[in-house]
Amino acid sequence: MRWQKYNGESIRSTIFDAVEEVIKREDALGNKLKVYIGTDSQVKRGIIDFATVIVFLREHKGGFMFIQRDKRHHRMTIKERMLLEVQKSIDIAYQLCPLLEKYKVDLEVHADINTNPNFQSNVALKEAMGYIMGMGFVFKAKPESFASTNCANKQVQ
Numbered sequence: 495m496r497w498q499k500y501n502g503e504s505i506r507s508t509i510f511d512a513v514e515e516v517i518k519r520e521d522a523l524g525n526k527l528k529v530y531i532g533t534d535s536q537v538k539r540g541i542i543d544f545a546t547v548i549v550f551l552r553e554h555k556g557g558f559m560f561i562q563r564d565k566r567h568h569r570m571t572i573k574e575r576m577l578l579e580v581q582k583s584i585d586i587a588y589q590l591c592p593l594l595e596k597y598k599v600d601l602e603v604h605a606d607i608n609t610n611p612n613f614q615s616n617v618a619l620k621e622a623m624g625y626i627m628g629m630g631f632v633f634k635a636k637p638e639s640f641a642s643t644n645c646a647n648k649q650v651q
Contacts, residue, residue: 495562495563495564496562497509497512497560497561497562498560498561498562499558499559499560499561500558500559500560500561505560509548509560509562509586509589509590510589510590510593512560513529513548513560513590513593514593514597516550517593517594517597517599518597520550520552521597525552525553525555526552526553527550527551527552527553527599528550528551528553528599528600528601528602529548529549529550529551529590529594529599529600529601529602530547530548530549530551530601530602530603530604530640530641531546531547531548531549531583531586531587531590531601531602531603531604531641532546532547532549532583532603532604532605532606532639532640532641532642532643532645532646533545533546533547533579533580533582533583533606533642533646534579534606534642534643534646534647534649534650535575535578535579535606535650536650536651537575540567540569541565541566541567542565542566542567542570542575543563543564543565543650544563544564544565544566544578544579544582544650545561545562545563545564545646545647545649545650546561546562546564546582546583546586546646547559547560547561547562547641547642547645547646547649548560548586548590549640549641549645559645561646561649562586563649563650564582566578572614572615572617572618573617573618573621576605576606576607576615576617576618576622577618577621577622577625579605579606579642580603580605580607580618580622580625580626581625583603583604583605583626583642584603584625584626584629584631587601587603587629587631588629600632601631601632602631602632602633602634602641603626603631603632603633603634604634604635604638604639604640604641604642604643605622605623605626605633605634605635605639605642606636606639606642606643606646606647607619607622607635607636607639608635608636609635609636609637610636615636619635622635623635
């Protein structure tokens with residue numbers, strides 16, 4: 495699947511190489527980066543639209559992101575969909591982990607799952623938290639999961 499920048503420009507290299515290029519460029523400019531990965535989805539007329547984002551925040555200097563979109567045409571329960579969102583984020587985090595460790599860039603994995611049990615997405619909270627933390631990543635859920643709940647969400651609306 496292809497990755498693109500926020501302006502729609504396609505990323506022609508591998509995501510690993512593109513992220514490494516960003517880290518090197520920002521380091522040369524004296525910027526300290528932190529990376530956040532999150533996925534959100536929206537069901538529209540039986541089609542599930544997923545967006546996974548890699549958000550790069552510069553300390554005190556704003557940020558930018560890379561986006562990957564995907565569509566699924568089969569029905570899923572809310573729990574299945576939430577856990578697939580988490581899996582998509584984990585897959586990217588796992589791919590980038592050696593690179594982020596090499597350059598000492600902090601990473602958080604964000605899940606669009608509500609910590610309030612009154613919301614439907616909460617059914618997947620325990621499994622998602624266990625999955626992400628079990629892989630060794632820092633986990634954030636709503637309301638702290640801006641990469642998934644804001645950035646990825648804008649892409650599937």
